[in-house]
Amino acid sequence: MRYAVLGTGMVGQALARKLRALGHEVAMGARAPDNEKAAGFAAETGGLAMDFAAAAGFGDMVINATSGAHALDALHQAGAENLTGKVLVDISNPLDFSVKPPVLSVVNTDSLGETVQRAFPGSRVVKTLCTVNANVMVDPARLPGEHVIFLSGDDADAKAQTRAMLEAFGWRQIIDLGGIDSARAQEMMLPMWLRVWGALGTLDFNWVLTRRPDQDPANR
Numbered sequence: 084m085r086y087a088v089l090g091t092g093m094v095g096q097a098l099a100r101k102l103r104a105l106g107h108e109v110a111m112g113a114r115a116p117d118n119e120k121a122a123g124f125a126a127e128t129g130g131l132a133m134d135f136a137a138a139a140g141f142g143d144m145v146i147n148a149t150s151g152a153h154a155l156d157a158l159h160q161a162g163a164e165n166l167t168g169k170v171l172v173d174i175s176n177p178l179d180f181s182v183k184p185p186v187l188s189v190v191n192t193d194s195l196g197e198t199v200q201r202a203f204p205g206s207r208v209v210k211t212l213c214t215v216n217a218n219v220m221v222d223p224a225r226l227p228g229e230h231v232i233f234l235s236g237d238d239a240d241a242k243a244q245t246r247a248m249l250e251a252f253g254w255r256q257i258i259d260l261g262g263i264d265s266a267r268a269q270e271m272m273l274p275m276w277l278r279v280w281g282a283l284g285t286l287d288f289n290w291v292l293t294r295r296p297d298q299d300p301a302n303r
């Protein structure tokens with residue numbers, strides 16, 4: 084599979100490197116084709132470094148790991164023509180860091196996931212992984228026990244492809260929350276996530292969802 088990972092930060096690096104380790108062809112996208120972090124990824128892993136548009140054009144599946152404040156700018160630079168028909172995995176969180184603690188710039192009746200889907204109606208947006216730290220995203224086994232990750236999206240096949248990627252990362256408890264409107268719920272976990280980070284003093288945690296064994300749902 085050919086993946087485009089749009090974003091050179093912690094998340095982009097973690098995902099691109101994991102996908103390379105799993106044997107995929109991976110292009111990391113940045114604003115500039117000579118971005119140093121993307122070049123470092125390419126040199127160290129044999130992956131590719133490109134600008135957003137070239138990377139999106141390369142990928143069969145595109146992952147948005149850009150800053151929430153600039154995700155739409157980055158995706159417009161990637162180009163609707165390079166995203167149409169493709170699964171677009173959206174990991175970005177709409178955090179406004181101009182205030183402390185950061186607040187959600189879109190919330191309650193809308194989400195960044197839905198905003199991305201509206202802006203790129205030809206792409207098949209799946210929101211996931213935004214509720215955990217980058218290291219946990221690609222290595223859930225670093226935390227003990229069974230812990231949970233979520234999927235939101237309108238396209239069943241896109242969610243199935245995303246689920247397969249998550250399973251390859253080691254995720255076992257994957258909860259499908261429903262349509263892309265359920266991205267609101269995932270993104271609204273972020274204020275709580277930030278407070279738990281502050282309380283625990285570590286990024287290495289995740290949510291555990293427990294229930295009665297006789298009510299174990301098919302939805303996992």
Ligand SMILES: NC(=O)c1ccc[n+]([C@@H]2O[C@H](COP(=O)([O-])OP(=O)(O)OC[C@H]3O[C@@H](n4cnc5c(N)ncnc54)[C@H](OP(=O)(O)O)[C@@H]3O)[C@@H](O)[C@H]2O)c1
Binds near residue numbers: 089092153212
């Ligand atoms: N860090 C985590 O563990 C974590 C966990 C869950 C979710 N998330 C979410 O995942 C996303 C990525 O997080 P991150 O910490 O890896 O990186 P980040 O610093 O939030 O974003 C870095 C990326 O955003 C791009 N960017 C910044 N300003 C831009 C602009 N004006 N126009 C277009 N692109 C711009 C950068 O492009 P260049 O490469 O060209 O500089 C870079 O690729 C964020 O939305 C974050 O909320 C992060």
